[in-house]
Amino acid sequence: MHQAASLITYGCHGCPMRGCGVCRTLSNADMSSIGIVGRAVPAGQDLFSQGERCGDVFNILDGWVFLYELLEDGRRQILQFGLPGDFIGLRPSGRASFFGAQALSRVSLCAIPRHRLLDLARHRPELAFELVRIVASEESQAYERLTALGRKTALERVATLLLELFYRIRRRAPQTAGEILRIPVTQTHLADALGLTPVHVNRTLGVLRQRGVIDYGNGLFHILAPHRLFEIAGIDADTCPWAGSEERPPLSIH
């Protein structure tokens, strides 16, 4: 069993994600038997493409990815951003995925053969449970974004997304307690996530900057007035489940 571990580029021992998500529920022997493979993906490259069959699920160790769907004429919708600690690609199943996943920055990740993980889940209720928790959390985020795209103005959407990313980063890296974030996305990425044009995202960010709520440049975002950003986003900071700084994942089933 254990010699299989030598295949692993990023050894599970010492892996920063060893205690997170799916990996938390697996023993070292499980890990080895499943055949996890570490990999690095350069910025801009697809982990898997729309319409492609991908037999792996991915655990992001470092870097950012995004899930996207393309329409025939090239319009792109970004469905989700994946940060370190996120688990990507569970849904595509055996058939062709209707969305793709692309690296925003250089990404290092674990590739886990889906069918082996699912086989294991058949004998490990805790694992299957963890999968439910993960997918349910993703679904909640998708629902929140639906509300943003369907019913919020451009200003509200931008503020909402910035807050979401802000807190997702902070939860993962509480030591980065400052309000300055490195977000490796272009304004075009934000536009495709928000259902806007890059031009209008630019103008909207400009408004937030002029109002002194944020500052940005060089891939860095500085949240100057989080409280006002909540106001603008139309989110009640007190009742918002994920706004509570470095806590547990937003959704805990059971």
Added chain:
Amino acid sequence: MHQAASLITYGCHGCPMRGCGVCRTLSNADMSSIGIVGRAVPAGQDLFSQGERCGDVFNILDGWVFLYELLEDGRRQILQFGLPGDFIGLRPSGRASFFGAQALSRVSLCAIPRHRLLDLARHRPELAFELVRIVASEESQAYERLTALGRKTALERVATLLLELFYRIRRRAPQTAGEILRIPVTQTHLADALGLTPVHVNRTLGVLRQRGVIDYGNGLFHILAPHRLFEIAGIDADTCPWAGSEERPPLSIH
């Protein structure tokens, strides 16, 4: 064990959903021990409200429901429609749900205590697995709708939603092979699902009617030219996974 079954208004024996979704994975003894309760909800009433804790998950037996999120100022986004056979309310977990669920028509359903279902899932990998499958399917639908709201025009959105509902109904009730659907929603509901105003939904439906693609009235929708509806929606009927008439659920993990 079995006397608990007497508490069940809608007995599981003979239940049309006995072989569907979660129920498929449960024995009759499981059913009894879990304490399922049948219930009827009148049209317009909430199964659970936004901000409320709801200890049950629901299996829709008959009628339609919708999940929705309200903003402070009353703007409403419909996140999902629930049809007979759908499983609703898994996500809210122990904490307050950020969305509500309301009956569109008179609905009969099974209410299942969430913690009991999840406790059982700890010992029944098949059940936990089925939950993953269900939530993953919901997530896929949420992603598709995100693309519609973010990147499709009003005409494309309306066509997309009609097709989705059309095929979801047909999959559940293949005998209703005709293209006439009873959809118990107002144009305002469609608007709130599509991120549009009721007025503009009306005009858009009018365009589709004028073009001879659909006809409607009295809560009935008649799909006159499905093929053209696919064109307008920007969906390739051949590669679309859920368009394949009365097949299995769109997503099969493993």
Added chain:
DNA sequence: CGCGATTTTGAGCACCTTCAATCCGTGTGG
């Protein structure tokens, strides 16, 4: 028949888009 809810239609407006040009920072090659 009359009331409320829903659908339909009209006119004007606004948010966001489209098209286009410029600016800026970075990397590359002469």
Added chain:
DNA sequence: CCACACGGATTGAAGGTGCTCAAAATCGCG
């Protein structure tokens, strides 16, 4: 060291899709 190219950010002007406000028509229902 500078010219150049390139991707991204920024800004301007004009146009359109979808919104707002408002009223009329239609439908369901008591």
